[in-house]
Amino acid sequence: MSGSQAPERTPATLRWAVRLLLVEGAGLAAVTLWLIYLDLTSDAASVPGAVSVTVYLALMTVCFLGVGLALQRRRRWARGPGIVVSMLQMPIPLWYALLTTAFALLLGYPLAYAIALKAGRWKNVLLICVIAPFFTSFPDPHAGLKVILSDNGTVVSGAQRAARPAARRAGCWRRRRP
Numbered sequence: 001m002s003g004s005q006a007p008e009r010t011p012a013t014l015r016w017a018v019r020l021l022l023v024e025g026a027g028l029a030a031v032t033l034w035l036i037y038l039d040l041t042s043d044a045a046s047v048p049g050a051v052s053v054t055v056y057l058a059l060m061t062v063c064f065l066g067v068g069l070a071l072q073r074r075r076r077w078a079r080g081p082g083i084v085v086s087m088l089q090m091p092i093p094l095w096y097a098l099l100t101t102a103f104a105l106l107l108g109y110p111l112a113y114a115i116a117l118k119a120g121r122w123k124n125v126l127l128i129c130v131i132a133p134f135f136t137s138f139p140d141p142h143a144g145l146k147v148i149l150s151d152n153g154t155v156v157s158g159a160q161r162a163a164r165p166a167a168r169r170a171g172c173w174r175r176r177r178p
Contacts, residue, residue, distance in 0.1 A: 014071065021068030021082055028061040060085075 035054040039047075063085055070078035115126050 010074075014074075017082060017086070018068050018072045020086060021064050021071065024086070025061055025064030025068055028057055028064055032057040032061050 032054060035050070035057060039050050039054055063081070067078050067082045067085060071082050111126070111130070115123060115130070119126055
């Protein structure tokens with residue numbers, strides 16, 4: 001065994017990081033496939049919104065699986081992105097979920113108890129205060145997506161600007177005359 005070397009063992013932290021990234025990527029792939037199925041079979045209220053969420057999850061799936069496989073092959077460049085995608089995607093939403101649950105338990109149950117049993121003449125006002133945020137927060141993200149993904153929005157106009165040179169070469173696009 002003069003010319004052969006013993007194979008280098010992969011550190012345990014690296015093995016666990018690779019496993020975590022691949023499991024997260026597999027989970028994202030499953031959700032992406034489910035969303036693709038829903039996009040193709042259901043009547044979406046907002047097709048551009050549904051497609052944009054599906055495309056975002058597909059890109060995140062590629063990121064997680066690509067970085068996981070690169071880490072498994074011990075590529076140096078994959079360490080930073082592996083840490084970043086893991087830190088940004090999983091613990092922060094988990095923290096927000098725990099924080100939201102804590103606030104719901106600490107504020108929601110006492111408020112519900114007060115409205116149900118003790119409110120008296122203030123009952124209707126308190127119910128409106130509880131329900132009103134649901135109506136104000138719903139249109140905000142949809143309005144932003146409509147601006148971005150509309151026919152004159154940034155995504156469509158950017159894609160059209162990018163496609164014009166190729167369309168001109170193919171003879172498919174002409175300037176509009178006023």
